[in-house]
Amino acid sequence: MDGYLGVIVIVVVVALLAAGGLFLLFRPGGKAAPPVEPPKSPQTPTLPEQRPAPSAEEGEGATTTLPPPAPPAVVVPEIEVPPPSAGRMVRLRSRLARSQSALGRGLLELLSRDRLDDDVWDEIEESLITADVGVAPTRAMVEELRTKVKVLGSRTPAEVRELLREQLLTQINPDLDRTLHVQKHGERPAVVLVVGVNGTGKTTTTGKLARSLVGDGKKVVLGAADTFRAAATEQLQTWGDRVGADVVRGPEGGDPASVAFDATAKGIEEKVDVVIIDTAGRLHTKTGLMDELGKVKRVIEKKATVDEVLLVLDATTGQNGMRQAQVFAEVVNITGIALTKLDGTAKGGIVISVQRELGVPVKLAGLGEGPDDLAPFDPEVFVDAILGDENAK
Incomplete structure (x- = not known):
């Protein structure tokens, strides 16, 4: 009897355990565990191109998933046709x-x-x-x-x-030769070196001279050898773009002589008439100035002849300008003077004193801020303007 009861107890326990398992498996809301799958290698989801989050000015509703922007249009400046220098x-x-x-x-x-x-x-x-x-x-x-x-x-x-x-x-002295020597030598272009301290209008004069020569029917290459002033290079590029003249430039702070050499080589390659080199005017010691300008001139002469060395002077600086002129004259063989801001001062006598001091003629006069306000210097026109036009001859 005791053995029979023991069997009954075992059967009951097994039945209860089986019922509990079924309850856990099929209880309301219960789900079978999902099958275990082998791990997959991670992949980068494909998303539309993202743009930076909108700024506060753009507003919170600005979208961040815009199509890629169209490339900016290249604006080609319109080539201008300057008037000739005569008159x-x-x-x-x-x-x-x-x-x-x-x-x-x-x-x-x-x-x-x-x-x-x-x-x-x-x-x-x-x-x-x-x-x-x-x-x-x-x-x-x-x-x-x-x-x-x-x-x-x-x-x-x-x-x-x-x-x-x-x-x-x-x-x-109206008998001085004021001719600007810009004639080609066979296949080689004439080379004009423009020198002077910064602030006299040197780079602007270089650009205006290029414009004047283009107006006279010449093809011009500009050399931005004032590599110590990024603004000078950009300014010269703007002048060149306006009249269709190529501009050779180098890295900021680069070797000016290298730029001058490359500009001359490009002028020869493109068979242009004139190469104009804008040089640095930042140096205040005669030794440094001599070293740099001397090197620039030497490397140019490996390719072509330097026909003109134009010293740019600000007519308003008076005797300060004279001292600058003397330093440059000692360093390099100046062939002519370009006087800027001659319309802005009553001290036009500097034309007389600078010619007498340096022994070279004023060849160009800057008579305003407009692009065509650089003119070949005419002594008779200048004197008649001083004395008044009403009785001018």
Whole structure:
């Protein structure tokens, strides 16, 4: 009996355990465990192109999944056709007269007085020196004027004007060769080296000169050898783009002589008429200036001849400009002067003093800020502008 009861107890326990397992398996909401799958290698999901999150200005609703932007359109600047250089200074005479005629009127008024005593001559001398004519040229002019006034005796306004005109022209020397030497040598282009301290308008003058030569029908290459000023390179690039002139440039702070060499080589390769090299003007010691400009000139001459070395001077700087001119003249063989801002000062006498000091002619005059305001210097137009146009010859 006891054995029978033991069997019954075992059967009951097994039944209860089996019922509990079925309950757990099939309880309400219960699900069978998902089959275990082998792990897959990770893959990068394919998503539309992402753009940076919108800024506060764009607003919270801006989408971040936009199609890729279209490439920016390349804007090709329109090539301009500049006017020729001939007659520019005549066209700009009125602008020159507005700034210079005060000197002429003052001198004419003094010379027209009934009595020319020592005090009046002192005033005439002072007026000329103040206009940056220079001490030596002023004394020569005054001495010559005094002699001729004594010979004439009485003086009409026309005679006074002619006396003064003659003396100013004599000091400016209209017989100097002011030709800009920009003619090709067979297959080789002419090379113009532009020098001067920064702030005188050197790079602008380089660009305006290129524009003037293009207006005369010449093909030009520009060399941006002022590598120490990124702004100078960009400025020259803008000038070149406007008239279709290629610009050779180098890395910022690079070797200026290398840029000058490459520009000359490109000019030869493209059979252009003129290569114009804009040089650095940042150096204040004569030794450093000599080393750099000397190297630039030497490497150019391995390819071509340097036909012009133009010194750019700011006419408003007066005697400071003269000191700069003397340093450059000692360093490099200057062939001509480009005077900028000549329309903005009554001290036009610097034309006389700088020519006398350096022994080279003023060849170009900057008479404004416009792109075509650089003109070949004409002594007679200049003197007539000083004395007033109403009686100009």
